[in-house]
Amino acid sequence: MAKVNSMETYILNKQSVARHVKKARIGTYILGEFDRANRFIRRYVGRSTTRLHERLNRHVTNNEWPAFQFHYWETPEEVFQMECLLFHHNRDTIANKRHPDAPRGLNYKCPYCVDSREKPLTKSTLNEMAKQQGLN
Numbered sequence: 001m002a003k004v005n006s007m008e009t010y011i012l013n014k015q016s017v018a019r020h021v022k023k024a025r026i027g028t029y030i031l032g033e034f035d036r037a038n039r040f041i042r043r044y045v046g047r048s049t050t051r052l053h054e055r056l057n058r059h060v061t062n063n064e065w066p067a068f069q070f071h072y073w074e075t076p077e078e079v080f081q082m083e084c085l086l087f088h089h090n091r092d093t094i095a096n097k098r099h100p101d102a103p104r105g106l107n108y109k110c111p112y113c114v115d116s117r118e119k120p121l122t123k124s125t126l127n128e129m130a131k132q133q134g135l136n
């Protein structure tokens, strides 16, 4: 059975990362800020295929965005694919300009790019795919 990730939003600081993000897990994350209506606006999409909590702590140190969301995944390939999905799905608001690279030494291809498909994905299809993964 597919596990459904929850979409909690946490304040980005050391205490919060220590409290909510397990050690020795891999996954994707989203950094962002709140608008005037207190809605979370996604500004940056990233991943760690080694230690998610350490990667997030580096963002704490850089003091970039006030809040984060994250998801655990089981394999580096899954992490890469979900990062790609997040990248394509949130392109309108994120500051990431460059498409995610495959993890070093691994020849993974983005399943959401035009060149790996006959037709580009529409916004609503991407939204549906993100929803299925608990990422929208």
Ligand SMILES: [Zn+2]
Pocket: 084, 088, 099, 110, 111, 112, 113, 114
């Ligand atoms: Zn892509």
